[in-house]
Amino acid sequence: MSLFKHKEKKKYIPKQWKITKNCLDTILECGKSEFPNEFGGLLRVDMESKDTIIEIVLLPGTISGGSQAIFKLHMLPIDFSIIGTAHSHPSGVPIPSRADLTLFDKYGKIHIIVASPFDEYSWKSYDYSGNQIKLEVV
Ligand SMILES: [Zn+2]
Numbered sequence: 001m002s003l004f005k006h007k008e009k010k011k012y013i014p015k016q017w018k019i020t021k022n023c024l025d026t027i028l029e030c031g032k033s034e035f036p037n038e039f040g041g042l043l044r045v046d047m048e049s050k051d052t053i054i055e056i057v058l059l060p061g062t063i064s065g066g067s068q069a070i071f072k073l074h075m076l077p078i079d080f081s082i083i084g085t086a087h088s089h090p091s092g093v094p095i096p097s098r099a100d101l102t103l104f105d106k107y108g109k110i111h112i113i114v115a116s117p118f119d120e121y122s123w124k125s126y127d128y129s130g131n132q133i134k135l136e137v138v
Contacts, residue, residue: 017110017125018136019043019053027056028123031088031114040071040087043110047081052138053110056086071103084108089115094124101130110135 030039044055059075071085085108089095094115096104104111105128112135114123125135 016136017051017053017133018138019112021137023053023056024120024123024137027086027112028114028118028120030056030058031090031116032118034088034090035116035118036090038088038090040085042076042082043084043086043108043112044081045083050083053083053135057082071107076107082108084110084112086112086114088118089113092116092122094122096126096130104128104130 027041030041033039040059042057042059043053044057046052046054059071071087076082085103087100092115094113096111096113100111100113104126109128110133111126111128112123113126116122125133127133
């Protein structure tokens, strides 16, 4: 019910985004299991603090293989618990491509790229303009 209490949309941007270890591990696992193809999914935050990523929502039909951006904007839901995207770079370089930057700019606030070998060091997080930001693992 509290969801509907406030009519105005608050522009609340947390200083520090967080992700649960479990969720990060799942993203890395997805990257590993789809390798050498790309995988893509959406990041869901907990609805209380709205700053902790707790779930990766996989989108059917997003995997195209190769190294092209895999998100079709018209497929992306309008859902306030979704705050960004995660996808893999099988190439091993977790740096956004031009297509990634276009997507980041249009959708979401935080984006994760995981790269092979999909370990705890082979991922990075970015804001909407492609600046690398810190994501605390909790
Ligand atoms: Zn990419």
